Amino acid sequence: MDVLGGVVAVSRSGEHTFRKGNVETIRLLAGLGVEGDAHLGFTVQHRSRVAVDPTQPNLRQVHLIHAELYQELAAAGFTVAPGELGENVTTRGIDLLGLPTGTLLHLGTEAVVEVTGLRNPCQQINTFRAGLLKEVVGRDEAGNLVRKAGIMGVVRVGGEIRPGDPIRVEVPAPPHRALERV
Numbered sequence: 560m561d562v563l564g565g566v567v568a569v570s571r572s573g574e575h576t577f578r579k580g581n582v583e584t585i586r587l588l589a590g591l592g593v594e595g596d597a598h599l600g601f602t603v604q605h606r607s608r609v610a611v612d613p614t615q616p617n618l619r620q621v622h623l624i625h626a627e628l629y630q631e632l633a634a635a636g637f638t639v640a641p642g643e644l645g646e647n648v649t650t651r652g653i654d655l656l657g658l659p660t661g662t663l664l665h666l667g668t669e670a671v672v673e674v675t676g677l678r679n680p681c682q683q684i685n686t687f688r689a690g691l692l693k694e695v696v697g698r699d700e701a702g703n704l705v706r707k708a709g710i711m712g713v714v715r716v717g718g719e720i721r722p723g724d725p726i727r728v729e730v731p732a733p734p735h736r737a738l739e740r741v
Contacts, residue, residue, distance in 0.1 A: 564652035564726040566666065567626045570642030571596040575606060577683050579642045587670045589717040592620030593647050607681075617713070618675040618741045622646040623664070624709035625655045628695070631707075635694050643687070644695075646709055650726060655710045658728070659735035665727040669718025676741030680708040711741050 570579035575597045586594040590601055598604040603615045624646040632639050641649035648666065662674040684692045695708040 564650050564728070566648060566720055566722055566724040566726060567651050568641035568649040568722050569720050570647055570649070573597055577645055577687055579645055579647065581642045584719050584721045585647060586719050587621065587666070587672070587714045587717045589714050592617065592714055596647065598622075619678075619711040620714055621648065621672050621712045622678060622709055623648045623650055623655055623672075623712065624678075625649075625653065626651045628707055628709070632691070632694055637688055637691055637694060639688070639691075644684070644708060648720065653726060653728060656707060656738070658710065658738065659730060660738055661731040661736070663715065663729040663731075664712065665729065667718055667720045667724035669716060670714070670720055671716035671718075672712040673715050674710055674712045674738070676711055677706045677738045678709045678711055679706060679740040684708070706740060710738065 568581050569585040570581050571585050571593050572579040573595055588594050592599040598619060600617050602613060603609055603617045605619060608615065622645060624644055626649050629639050658674050660674060660676060664672045664674065666672060680692060680695050682692065684695060697705050699705050
């Protein structure tokens with residue numbers, strides 16, 4: 560079943576900075592990530608992961624966050640704009656956190672990103688806004704850890720993405736595997 564949503568903003572940074580600047584368009588490169596972004600690469604580019612094993616595959620080529628999270632954060636007293644939590648693509652209308660691993664996101668007319676897992680937010684979020692980490696990582700009623708800071712994916716088919724582009728969701732055939740941190 561296809562679910563339709565949309566792109567609110569696209570962002571990138573050529574430096575390993577927490578925030579990513581909004582731009583008019585980003586180009587996704589198959590197997591690598593976002594052209595011009597510090598996290599571009601076949602192997603892992605996140606500094607903490609490079610320190611552990613620089614040869615591991617980059618399952619975090621593209622970071623997506625749902626704009627609805629920013630509305631939730633605003634209700635809790637935090638003003639956060641697209642790109643400020645380090646995402647490349649800000650979406651609307653898709654339950655990103657509810658997607659199973661392996662879901663294909665068709666962004667714009669060409670690009671396809673395969674969902675690999677949940678972003679594991681780090682302490683840098685509290686450096687950006689004190690107390691924000693507890694808003695994006697919490698516990699559900701059963702005491703299970705809930706990560707709300709978006710999802711990660713790898714680029715299967717490259718292409719350009721712009722704000723206003725549609726997103727079509729292609730969920731894999733069952734059985735589904737719930738997202739875990741990557």
